[in-house]
Amino acid sequence: MNIQHIRNATLKLDYAGKTFLIDPFLANKGAYPAFPNSARQDQKNPLVDLPASLDSIIDADAVIVTHLHLDHWDDVAKESLSKDIPLFTQNEQDAQEIKNSGFQNVEVLEENTVFEGIQLIKTKGEHGRGPILEIAGSVCGVVFKHEDEKTVYIAGDTVWYKEVEKVIEQHQPEVIVVNAGDNQFDEGGSLVMGAEDVLAVHEAAPTAKILSVHMEAVNHWALSRTDLRTFADEHHFSAQLIVPEDGERFVF
Known part of the structure; x- marks a missing residue:
């Protein structure tokens, strides 16, 4: 198995002989306006x-779209991907919107979805805390399982909360990918994990390798790669944390 961090939350996962493209955000630099009411x-x-x-x-052999925010599913992805590629999403509402863009092979993830012998287990997420949740909307993560591979948990756009802890307890993932740019709007607090959230993930899964992505790629980020690495050093979990640069690939 290997994981390549592309940019923001976009990943390529080679797993049990299949390649998954996750949350494709594929436009050229500077193609879209800044997200409003936020930094930069x-x-x-x-x-x-x-x-x-x-x-x-x-x-890729299949695409997973955890939710439809621009930085996870953009116009270039809609235009560039084959319309018959297998594509998995979180719910019927998202599936219908993707079908409206011409995609013909769209499936809603469940807790027992199987693709080419690979278990794809939809997990819950909370895209922030408090009132911002109503604006941010629903999201999901995915656990990948196969008898010949390590278990991988891609948490998606979520903060640390009880459901993330439950996923870790239930599935015991050996590799965890977290979106940890601490992205924020001017009001409403964190939309995804910050440094303390990543520490909580480590404490719940102390032997797992944690990849922190969704960093420094869109204007409302609040946690830099350097600051997260420093935090991990100070809290003694840097050996378990990987903070990849764009394009880096890791074998597990």
């Missing part, structure tokens, strides 16, 4: 270029 209003999204060619990134 003078910077357009995405803040950085793709680290590889578009053709190589979209070369």
